[in-house]
Amino acid sequence: MLCSAARAAAFTPLKITSARRAAESRRGVVVRASGPINPDIKKDVDKVVDSVSLNDLDGKKQVSYCRCWRSATFPLCNGAHVAHNKASGDNVGPLLVKASE
Ligand code: FES
Known part of the structure; x- marks a missing residue:
């Protein structure tokens, strides 16, 4: 079972990914390997x-x-x-x- 800090940390990458996608979309270039x-x-x-x-x-x-x-x-x-x-x-x-x- 995850403590609340671990649950928060587990969701942090989704926030970063979402922000990154938004930034990539604004630049008009999306490159994924x-x-x-x-x-x-x-x-x-x-x-x-x-x-x-x-x-x-x-x-x-x-x-x-x-x-x-x-x-x-x-x-x-x-x-x-x-x-x-x-x-x-x-x-x-x-x-x-x-x-x-
Ligand atoms: S950028 Fe020209 S060979 Fe790689």
């Missing part, structure tokens, strides 16, 4: 973290970083998001880091 987002990148680590220094641009005007988790050159975008979007109906694209002018 039915499984892992990352299919196969660095699965040997607990958390994939990459850092970027603006010095990494090496004179390039911009560098594209993958946000779809399908790039064979992760964390750099290799255009794999195009096939992913066609296959899944998703709308993901890269993060473009541009050199300041």
Whole structure:
């Protein structure tokens, strides 16, 4: 049997989910994953973290970083998001880091 605090805690996720749905609806974009987002990148680590220094641009005007988790050159975008979007109906694209002018 649940105490009143435990019952309240059990219902909290529903309130958060409802608020989240409302926020998603206002933005007009709803993305829900039915499984892992990352299919196969660095699965040997607990958390994939990459850092970027603006010095990494090496004179390039911009560098594209993958946000779809399908790039064979992760964390750099290799255009794999195009096939992913066609296959899944998703709308993901890269993060473009541009050199300041
Ligand atoms: S390949 Fe993943 S965003 Fe382009």
